[in-house]
Structures are given as C-alpha cells and as structure tokens.
Amino acid sequence: MNRRNFLKAAGCFLAASGGRVFAGKSEKPNIVFILADDLGYGDVGFNGQSRIKTPNIDNIAKQGAVFTNHYSGSTVCGPSRCCLMTGKHTGHASVRGNPRWTSDGKPVDIRKEEPTVAEELKRAGYNTCAIGKWGLAENLSHAMPTKKGFDEFFGFMRHGPAHHYYPEKVWRNEHQVSLPNKTKEKEGLYVHDLFTQEAFKYISKQDKNNPFFLYLAYTIPHYELTVPEDSKEPYQKLGWKKRPMKQGHYYHDKEGHTTYAGMVSRMDRDIGSLMELLKKKGLDKNTLVIFTSDNGHHYDKGFFDSNGVYRGKKRDLYEGGIHIPFAARWPEMIRPGTKSSHISAFWDFLPTACDIAGIEPKAQTDGISYFQALKGNTRAQLSHNCLYWEFNERQGPVQAVRKDKWKAVRYKGKPIELYDLSKDPGENNDISAEYPEKAKQMVKLMESSRTKDPNFPFKKLR
Structure with missing residues (x-):
C-alpha cells in the first residue's frame, strides 16, 4: 500500500471510530451529564457572572469546550427533560408541557416504546445510573427510570416533591424510602447533598473496564430557595441589597440573594469534588463531563444578571428562557479552551451519545450529533435546518x-x-x-x- 492509500485508509478508520484511538485500541468514554435546574445562561462565571462564584464549573469550561449557542428542550422542566432523554423536540415529543398542562389536565409520561439515551447506551455495553430529578414518571408506571434503561435510580420521580429540599421521601429504584426530614421546617438531610453522596458511591464502584453513563440531575437552584448556612456565609458580608422572600408553596429562606448564590456555589463545590473523584479513580481522562441547565432562570430580577444579554426567563421562548450555559470536558478528546458557536439543543444529546459510543440510534430523533463540534472540527460538523420549540x-x-x-x-x-x-x-x-x-x-x-x-x-x- 502506498503512502496516499495508507493515509486514506487510516482516515476512514478514524472517522468510523470517531477518532478515538488510545494505546492502539478504541475505548468508549464514560459520560457524566450534570443538569442544573432553572440556572440562567449568565449564572456561571464562564458566561460573565461576577457575584456568584463557580470556579469548578468554570474549570470544566476552561479545560474543555464551551458552546455559545446551546438550547434547552423547552422553557420548563418536564418537556425539556423529555427532549434530552428521547432526542425529540417539542413538536414531536411525547411530553410537551408540565404535568397539568394537557388537554384533560392529567399528566403524560414518555411512551413505553420510546427509547431513551440510557436504553441506547445499554446496547453499547454501558452501566447506567440516574440521580436527582427525573420528572418523567408522574403516573409511576412504565416511565420509571429503571424501566427506561437505567440500572439504578435515586431521587424524585415526580415534579411536585422535587420542589422541596427536605423531602420526607425519595425513590430508590422502584421503591420509596423515608428520610428523617421535616419538609416545612426544613430540618434533616438536605436532598442535594444526598444526590452528591449517591453520585460519589456510584462513581466509586466504577472501573476502567466498563463504561458508565451517569445522569446527575440536581434540583439547584429551582424554587424553593433554601440552603444550609455554611453555603451562605461567603456572601453575607458583601453589603448586598436584601431581597425578602415570602413563604407559600415554597418554604423559602428569609433572604433570597445570599440563598440563591449559596445554592449555586454549593452545587459548584460538589461538582468540583466529583471531578476530583474521577481523577482519583483514574477515570477523568476518558470521561466526557457535560454541564448545562434545563431552561432559563426563574429567580433573578436583575441583581445577578442571570440571563446575560438575553430577553426573558423561564416560561418564555425568548432567548432568556431557552438559551442555556453549556460546558464539556473530555481530556482525551476535547482541546482546552475550545469555543463553538455551533447551534445545538437538548435533542442532540441522544445522537451524540450514540455517536461517541459507536452505535446508530434506534430512536427516531430530531437531533444531530455534536461530537465534531466538541472536538473543534467545524468542517465535519453537520448543522440543523432549524430548531423548533x-x-x-x-x-x-x-x-x-x-x-x-x-x-x-x-x-x-x-x-x-x-x-x-x-x-x-x-x-x-x-x-x-x-x-x-x-x-x-x-x-x-x-x-x-x-x-x-x-x-x-x-x-x-x-
């Protein structure tokens, strides 16, 4: 074989394998998808936030790729998560609105026959785990995460209970477990901390021989606004204007600004610890970590500039409601400091995960893999005709x-x-x-x- 034919053959092999050749063999990366809840585009340092400190999330951006044109599936939680899991936009998705916003007021779940990204990755040999807010099994039947491709689940099945940070019960797999909490009094175990502990346990039992997919769907900083005092302390002596919060369905802490900042920083702290654990386990170099948010912010009235230059917020289809932060780190594949203006959305995650895992999606999807954009390969990256909500x-x-x-x-x-x-x-x-x-x-x-x-x-x- 002459040099030209050799290079051509090598190029075809690299394209077929996604370019992933390490130590003479192709390896499937681990995938950790971290989803914040109601975090605005401008709530993170890498998008210009100056009041709230997010050094660990910013490190993911610095050490990896930032997408400046990434969009959520919807402007509210339920349909957005459906788009993420099924690869369909809200013009085709089985869940197009939050639970009671249906024709008869009854909740709709993702369909039994509808493949999720977890089910796709199981075909590629992945271990799978979902922790946090699922929100796609309101009817507690076929759409439970353990029936939709996840080996393990810990968290909230439904939306309503996920509104509180000191719940009396959460789900482990297909059974509820009781917690020593008083929800209204906000006493007991802060559920965000439990999610982090479960993520630690899951990662700790993984090894280099079997790829895993961890979907870590935090509930921070969704209403209600409450956080342990140690997370508020760094913000309490800065002379910030106070924003009193009223109790109702949400059992807010008394002052909003320090609470909101403390919640985001607590999540950032724990993400930093997770990144350290991946490194300690020797898993970080071949692990794709994605950080983003399910939709625009809800809380801010201008103090934090949560939506940056964008108009609107949660429940708007203007940019502030759907244009979200996105950072991804994968040392084996993504060059530090990569910045992409590629236009992408939640329904692209399923085909991207399949692309990375080396399989073709079984799901009918509206998405396009953004794997090439992650690598900074703009010429090879396919584009959408349009995005729809x-x-x-x-x-x-x-x-x-x-x-x-x-x-x-x-x-x-x-x-x-x-x-x-x-x-x-x-x-x-x-x-x-x-x-x-x-x-x-x-x-x-x-x-x-x-x-x-x-x-x-x-x-x-x-």
Whole structure:
C-alpha cells in the first residue's frame, strides 16, 4: 500500500471510530451529564457572572469546550427533560408541557416504546445510573427510570416533591424510602447533598473496564430557595441589597440573594469534588463531563444578571428562557479552551451519545450529533435546518424557531416576531416588517415542525 492509500485508509478508520484511538485500541468514554435546574445562561462565571462564584464549573469550561449557542428542550422542566432523554423536540415529543398542562389536565409520561439515551447506551455495553430529578414518571408506571434503561435510580420521580429540599421521601429504584426530614421546617438531610453522596458511591464502584453513563440531575437552584448556612456565609458580608422572600408553596429562606448564590456555589463545590473523584479513580481522562441547565432562570430580577444579554426567563421562548450555559470536558478528546458557536439543543444529546459510543440510534430523533463540534472540527460538523420549540401555559400557545442567525417567536393569534440574533441577541427589535419573506419562511417552518397530539392541542388550555 502506498503512502496516499495508507493515509486514506487510516482516515476512514478514524472517522468510523470517531477518532478515538488510545494505546492502539478504541475505548468508549464514560459520560457524566450534570443538569442544573432553572440556572440562567449568565449564572456561571464562564458566561460573565461576577457575584456568584463557580470556579469548578468554570474549570470544566476552561479545560474543555464551551458552546455559545446551546438550547434547552423547552422553557420548563418536564418537556425539556423529555427532549434530552428521547432526542425529540417539542413538536414531536411525547411530553410537551408540565404535568397539568394537557388537554384533560392529567399528566403524560414518555411512551413505553420510546427509547431513551440510557436504553441506547445499554446496547453499547454501558452501566447506567440516574440521580436527582427525573420528572418523567408522574403516573409511576412504565416511565420509571429503571424501566427506561437505567440500572439504578435515586431521587424524585415526580415534579411536585422535587420542589422541596427536605423531602420526607425519595425513590430508590422502584421503591420509596423515608428520610428523617421535616419538609416545612426544613430540618434533616438536605436532598442535594444526598444526590452528591449517591453520585460519589456510584462513581466509586466504577472501573476502567466498563463504561458508565451517569445522569446527575440536581434540583439547584429551582424554587424553593433554601440552603444550609455554611453555603451562605461567603456572601453575607458583601453589603448586598436584601431581597425578602415570602413563604407559600415554597418554604423559602428569609433572604433570597445570599440563598440563591449559596445554592449555586454549593452545587459548584460538589461538582468540583466529583471531578476530583474521577481523577482519583483514574477515570477523568476518558470521561466526557457535560454541564448545562434545563431552561432559563426563574429567580433573578436583575441583581445577578442571570440571563446575560438575553430577553426573558423561564416560561418564555425568548432567548432568556431557552438559551442555556453549556460546558464539556473530555481530556482525551476535547482541546482546552475550545469555543463553538455551533447551534445545538437538548435533542442532540441522544445522537451524540450514540455517536461517541459507536452505535446508530434506534430512536427516531430530531437531533444531530455534536461530537465534531466538541472536538473543534467545524468542517465535519453537520448543522440543523432549524430548531423548533412550542409551549402552552397561561400565556397561551407560543412557538419559536431558530434558523441560522434568524429567530422567530409567534403567539397564537398574533403576528410573528422576527429577530436577527447576530445583530440583536437581546431580541429587542422586531424586524418582521422589514423582511416579510423571511417571516413567511419562519411561519412555514413552525407549521411543518410539529405533529398533532391530542394531549397537547395547539389552543389555549386554561
């Protein structure tokens, strides 16, 4: 074989194996996916946060890749997590809204026959574990994580109990276990700490011979705002303006700003400890760690600048509700300091995980693997024709589409809004009147991107 043919053959092999050749063999990496709950794009240091300290999350960004155009599956928790697990956007997903926002007010779970990323990775020989907030088994039946590809589960099946940090019960696999807690009094074991302990236990029993997938879905910093005092202390003598919090469904601590900062920093501290454990176990170099959030922030009114330059927050389909932080570290594959403007979303994770594991997805997916973007290989990275979202709570049904630099938002019964994100990332200037043909194109994309679902009709529900 001459040199040219040799290089061509070698290139084909590398492409087929994802470029992963270590010590003369191809190895499947471990995957740790860390999901924050209601953390805004601007709540982390690598995206400009100056008040809240997130050094360990920032290290993931510094030592790996940052995606500046990554989007959540939805602007609220349930459908966003469905998109992440099933690889479908909310125009095709089985869960398109939070539990009671359905045609009959009854919760809908992911379908029994619908493959999840965990089920896909099981086919590739992965051990799998989910810890934290699942939120896709409201009916406590076929959609429990242990019935959807996860070997182990510890946390919340449903949304409601996940609103509290001192719950009286959590789930271990398919059974509830009691905790020595008083929820309203906020006494006992802080559930975030239990999630971290479970993650430690799981990682501690892993080895280099068997790849694993850990889905660590923290509930920080979702309402309610409460955290042990030691996490507030670094922020209590900075002269911050106070924000008193009222008790209701959520048993908030009295002061919001120091509590919110303390919650995020506690999560950051524990992520740092997890990274150290991976290193101690000799697993860190061949482990892909992804950190992101399920949707935009809920708490901030400007003090933390949680949404950065973006308009809106949780429950909006403007950028502040769906444009989220994303950092990924994988020393064997990702060059430190990689920064990508590749446009990606939650439904891309399933095909990405399959790509990395060396299998073809069985799931019908709206996603595109972003593995090449992680490696900084922009030429080889495929792009979406568009990204699509829909959402239907009190403000009535609304749709959004992003295509290249263009973003459109349309509330049912109202004219479409059009924005050029390259010039107006804050979506301040609706230019639909200046570009009527582009606006029409975006309307067509909205109409063609969804299938009808009797559980989620495109009409006002309440």
